[in-house]
Amino acid sequence: MELINKTIVFVKEKLNDAEGGHDWFHIERVYKNALLIAKDTNCDETVVQLGALLHDIADSKFHNGDETIGPKTARVFLEAENVSEEIIAHVVNIIENISYKGGNFERKFSSVELDIVQDADRLDAIGAIGVARAFNYGGFKNRALYNPEIAPVTNMTKEEYKKNNAPTINHFYEKLLLLKDKMNTEKGKEIAAERHRFMESFLAQFYAEWEGVK
Protein backbone atom coordinates (compact mmCIF):
# COMPACT_ATOMS: atom_id res chain seq x y z
CA MET A 1 0.00 0.00 0.00
CA GLU A 2 2.88 2.31 0.88
CA LEU A 3 4.34 1.75 -2.59
CA ILE A 4 1.02 2.55 -4.28
CA ASN A 5 0.63 5.77 -2.27
CA LYS A 6 4.16 6.84 -3.17
CA THR A 7 3.45 6.06 -6.81
CA ILE A 8 0.32 8.21 -6.70
CA VAL A 9 2.31 11.16 -5.30
CA PHE A 10 5.03 10.66 -7.95
CA VAL A 11 2.58 10.48 -10.86
CA LYS A 12 0.56 13.50 -9.69
CA GLU A 13 3.75 15.52 -9.49
CA LYS A 14 4.94 14.35 -12.92
CA LEU A 15 1.62 15.17 -14.62
CA ASN A 16 1.28 18.55 -12.98
CA ASP A 17 1.16 20.50 -16.25
CA ALA A 18 -0.22 17.74 -18.50
CA GLU A 19 -2.85 18.49 -21.16
CA GLY A 20 -6.46 17.89 -20.04
CA GLY A 21 -6.99 14.47 -21.66
CA HIS A 22 -3.83 13.01 -20.13
CA ASP A 23 -3.78 14.62 -16.73
CA TRP A 24 -3.81 13.04 -13.27
CA PHE A 25 -7.59 12.61 -13.42
CA HIS A 26 -7.22 10.42 -16.53
CA ILE A 27 -4.81 8.26 -14.55
CA GLU A 28 -7.17 8.18 -11.59
CA ARG A 29 -10.08 7.05 -13.78
CA VAL A 30 -7.95 4.37 -15.46
CA TYR A 31 -6.78 3.23 -12.02
CA LYS A 32 -10.39 2.91 -10.83
CA ASN A 33 -11.48 1.13 -14.01
CA ALA A 34 -8.53 -1.25 -13.65
CA LEU A 35 -9.42 -2.08 -10.04
CA LEU A 36 -13.02 -2.70 -11.06
CA ILE A 37 -11.95 -5.16 -13.75
CA ALA A 38 -9.27 -6.73 -11.54
CA LYS A 39 -11.88 -7.50 -8.88
CA ASP A 40 -13.49 -9.94 -11.31
CA THR A 41 -10.25 -11.38 -12.64
CA ASN A 42 -7.49 -13.58 -11.28
CA CYS A 43 -4.39 -11.35 -11.45
CA ASP A 44 -1.50 -9.69 -9.63
CA GLU A 45 -3.21 -6.60 -8.28
CA THR A 46 0.02 -4.74 -7.50
CA VAL A 47 1.16 -5.02 -11.12
CA VAL A 48 -2.28 -3.82 -12.29
CA GLN A 49 -2.17 -0.83 -9.93
CA LEU A 50 1.38 0.16 -10.87
CA GLY A 51 0.69 -0.37 -14.58
CA ALA A 52 -2.44 1.82 -14.45
CA LEU A 53 -0.72 4.56 -12.46
CA LEU A 54 2.42 4.67 -14.61
CA HIS A 55 0.99 3.93 -18.09
CA ASP A 56 1.05 7.55 -19.34
CA ILE A 57 3.94 8.85 -17.29
CA ALA A 58 5.62 10.33 -20.37
CA ASP A 59 3.45 10.05 -23.50
CA SER A 60 5.60 10.02 -26.65
CA LYS A 61 3.13 12.43 -28.32
CA PHE A 62 4.34 15.09 -25.93
CA HIS A 63 8.02 14.12 -25.99
CA ASN A 64 8.91 14.48 -29.67
CA GLY A 65 7.78 10.94 -30.40
CA ASP A 66 10.31 9.44 -27.99
CA GLU A 67 8.72 6.18 -26.81
CA THR A 68 11.49 5.25 -24.41
CA ILE A 69 11.02 8.05 -21.88
CA GLY A 70 7.87 6.62 -20.23
CA PRO A 71 9.26 3.15 -19.54
CA LYS A 72 12.60 4.64 -18.43
CA THR A 73 10.97 7.07 -16.02
CA ALA A 74 8.86 4.27 -14.51
CA ARG A 75 11.88 1.96 -14.14
CA VAL A 76 14.02 4.59 -12.40
CA PHE A 77 11.19 5.34 -9.97
CA LEU A 78 10.46 1.68 -9.18
CA GLU A 79 14.14 0.82 -8.76
CA ALA A 80 14.52 3.64 -6.25
CA GLU A 81 11.58 2.12 -4.36
CA ASN A 82 13.35 -1.28 -4.29
CA VAL A 83 10.62 -3.01 -6.26
CA SER A 84 11.59 -6.49 -7.49
CA GLU A 85 12.99 -6.78 -11.02
CA GLU A 86 10.17 -9.18 -11.91
CA ILE A 87 7.52 -6.58 -11.12
CA ILE A 88 9.48 -3.73 -12.75
CA ALA A 89 9.92 -5.70 -15.97
CA HIS A 90 6.21 -6.53 -16.02
CA VAL A 91 5.13 -2.91 -15.45
CA VAL A 92 7.55 -1.69 -18.14
CA ASN A 93 6.09 -4.27 -20.53
CA ILE A 94 2.61 -2.95 -19.80
CA ILE A 95 3.68 0.65 -20.52
CA GLU A 96 5.42 -0.37 -23.74
CA ASN A 97 2.53 -2.42 -25.07
CA ILE A 98 -0.62 -0.66 -23.93
CA SER A 99 -1.00 1.82 -26.76
CA TYR A 100 -3.51 1.43 -29.54
CA LYS A 101 -1.27 2.78 -32.33
CA GLY A 102 -3.94 2.88 -35.03
CA GLY A 103 -4.87 -0.72 -34.39
CA ASN A 104 -2.00 -2.19 -36.40
CA PHE A 105 0.25 -2.50 -33.45
CA GLU A 106 1.12 -6.05 -32.60
CA ARG A 107 1.74 -6.74 -28.99
CA LYS A 108 5.13 -8.17 -28.17
CA PHE A 109 4.03 -9.09 -24.70
CA SER A 110 0.88 -10.50 -23.16
CA SER A 111 -0.40 -10.95 -19.66
CA VAL A 112 -3.74 -10.73 -17.94
CA GLU A 113 -2.46 -7.61 -16.12
CA LEU A 114 -1.74 -5.89 -19.48
CA ASP A 115 -5.21 -6.96 -20.67
CA ILE A 116 -6.77 -5.28 -17.65
CA VAL A 117 -4.82 -2.00 -17.82
CA GLN A 118 -5.35 -1.76 -21.58
CA ASP A 119 -9.11 -2.26 -21.16
CA ALA A 120 -9.16 0.32 -18.36
CA ASP A 121 -7.36 2.86 -20.58
CA ARG A 122 -9.66 2.13 -23.53
CA LEU A 123 -12.76 2.58 -21.39
CA ASP A 124 -11.60 6.12 -20.65
CA ALA A 125 -11.53 6.85 -24.39
CA ILE A 126 -15.22 5.97 -24.90
CA GLY A 127 -18.56 6.94 -23.37
CA ALA A 128 -19.23 10.45 -22.06
CA ILE A 129 -15.64 10.89 -20.91
CA GLY A 130 -14.45 9.68 -24.31
CA VAL A 131 -16.57 12.32 -26.05
CA ALA A 132 -15.21 15.02 -23.74
CA ARG A 133 -11.60 13.91 -24.21
CA ALA A 134 -11.90 13.74 -27.99
CA PHE A 135 -13.18 17.31 -28.27
CA ASN A 136 -10.63 18.48 -25.76
CA TYR A 137 -7.84 16.93 -27.83
CA GLY A 138 -9.36 18.36 -31.02
CA GLY A 139 -9.37 21.81 -29.42
CA PHE A 140 -5.76 21.37 -28.37
CA LYS A 141 -4.99 20.64 -32.05
CA ASN A 142 -7.27 23.46 -33.23
CA ARG A 143 -9.53 21.07 -35.17
CA ALA A 144 -13.07 21.63 -36.39
CA LEU A 145 -15.84 19.80 -34.52
CA TYR A 146 -17.23 18.37 -37.73
CA ASN A 147 -17.05 19.01 -41.46
CA PRO A 148 -19.48 17.11 -43.71
CA GLU A 149 -17.00 17.55 -46.58
CA ILE A 150 -14.21 15.67 -44.90
CA ALA A 151 -15.50 12.14 -44.56
CA PRO A 152 -13.86 9.83 -42.06
CA VAL A 153 -11.57 7.12 -43.45
CA THR A 154 -10.83 8.68 -46.83
CA ASN A 155 -8.59 7.75 -49.74
CA MET A 156 -6.20 10.53 -48.81
CA THR A 157 -2.71 9.63 -47.75
CA LYS A 158 -1.95 10.03 -44.09
CA GLU A 159 -0.03 13.24 -44.83
CA GLU A 160 -2.84 14.76 -46.91
CA TYR A 161 -5.34 13.82 -44.25
CA LYS A 162 -3.20 15.38 -41.54
CA LYS A 163 -2.83 18.55 -43.59
CA ASN A 164 -6.61 18.68 -43.82
CA ASN A 165 -6.65 18.64 -40.05
CA ALA A 166 -9.47 16.11 -39.85
CA PRO A 167 -12.38 17.18 -37.67
CA THR A 168 -12.89 15.56 -34.30
CA ILE A 169 -16.07 13.70 -35.31
CA ASN A 170 -13.91 11.64 -37.68
CA HIS A 171 -11.98 10.30 -34.74
CA PHE A 172 -15.10 8.45 -33.58
CA TYR A 173 -15.12 6.37 -36.78
CA GLU A 174 -11.38 5.92 -36.88
CA LYS A 175 -10.94 4.83 -33.30
CA LEU A 176 -13.59 5.35 -30.65
CA LEU A 177 -16.38 3.27 -32.20
CA LEU A 178 -13.92 0.42 -32.87
CA LEU A 179 -12.79 0.05 -29.30
CA LYS A 180 -15.66 -2.04 -27.95
CA ASP A 181 -14.62 -4.94 -30.19
CA LYS A 182 -11.04 -4.74 -29.00
CA MET A 183 -11.68 -5.25 -25.32
CA ASN A 184 -9.76 -8.10 -23.71
CA THR A 185 -11.70 -8.94 -20.55
CA GLU A 186 -15.33 -9.93 -19.99
CA LYS A 187 -15.90 -7.12 -17.51
CA GLY A 188 -14.27 -4.65 -19.91
CA LYS A 189 -16.55 -5.79 -22.75
CA GLU A 190 -19.60 -5.36 -20.57
CA ILE A 191 -18.77 -1.77 -19.57
CA ALA A 192 -17.64 -0.89 -23.11
CA ALA A 193 -20.97 -2.03 -24.60
CA GLU A 194 -22.86 0.50 -22.53
CA ARG A 195 -20.42 3.34 -23.21
CA HIS A 196 -20.57 2.50 -26.93
CA ARG A 197 -24.34 2.87 -26.98
CA PHE A 198 -23.97 6.26 -25.35
CA MET A 199 -21.58 7.43 -28.12
CA GLU A 200 -24.00 6.23 -30.80
CA SER A 201 -26.81 8.22 -29.29
CA PHE A 202 -24.50 11.22 -28.88
CA LEU A 203 -23.67 11.07 -32.61
CA ALA A 204 -27.32 10.70 -33.66
CA GLN A 205 -28.23 13.75 -31.58
CA PHE A 206 -25.20 15.68 -32.92
CA TYR A 207 -26.21 15.15 -36.57
CA ALA A 208 -29.83 15.98 -35.83
CA GLU A 209 -28.80 19.25 -34.20
CA TRP A 210 -26.36 19.94 -37.05
CA GLU A 211 -29.24 19.71 -39.51
CA GLY A 212 -31.46 21.75 -37.25
CA VAL A 213 -34.08 19.06 -37.03
CA LYS A 214 -34.15 18.60 -33.29
Ligand code: ADP
Ligand atom coordinates in the same frame (compact mmCIF):
# COMPACT_ATOMS: atom_id res chain seq x y z
P1 ADP B 1 -3.82 6.13 -26.09
O1 ADP B 1 -3.58 6.54 -24.64
O2 ADP B 1 -4.68 4.92 -26.22
O3 ADP B 1 -2.57 6.12 -26.91
P2 ADP B 1 -4.24 8.64 -27.18
O4 ADP B 1 -3.17 9.17 -26.29
O5 ADP B 1 -4.03 8.51 -28.63
O6 ADP B 1 -4.75 7.26 -26.64
O7 ADP B 1 -5.50 9.53 -26.97
C1 ADP B 1 -5.79 10.18 -25.77
C2 ADP B 1 -7.15 10.84 -25.87
O8 ADP B 1 -7.14 11.78 -26.93
C3 ADP B 1 -8.23 9.82 -26.21
O9 ADP B 1 -9.40 10.10 -25.51
C4 ADP B 1 -8.38 9.97 -27.69
O10 ADP B 1 -9.66 9.64 -28.13
C5 ADP B 1 -8.07 11.42 -27.91
N1 ADP B 1 -7.53 11.59 -29.26
C6 ADP B 1 -6.42 11.05 -29.79
N2 ADP B 1 -6.28 11.39 -31.10
C7 ADP B 1 -7.36 12.15 -31.39
C8 ADP B 1 -7.86 12.82 -32.57
N3 ADP B 1 -7.20 12.74 -33.72
N4 ADP B 1 -9.01 13.51 -32.46
C9 ADP B 1 -9.68 13.58 -31.29
N5 ADP B 1 -9.30 12.97 -30.17
C10 ADP B 1 -8.15 12.28 -30.20
Ligand code: NI
Ligand atom coordinates in the same frame (compact mmCIF):
# COMPACT_ATOMS: atom_id res chain seq x y z
NI1 NI C 1 -4.00 6.57 -20.91
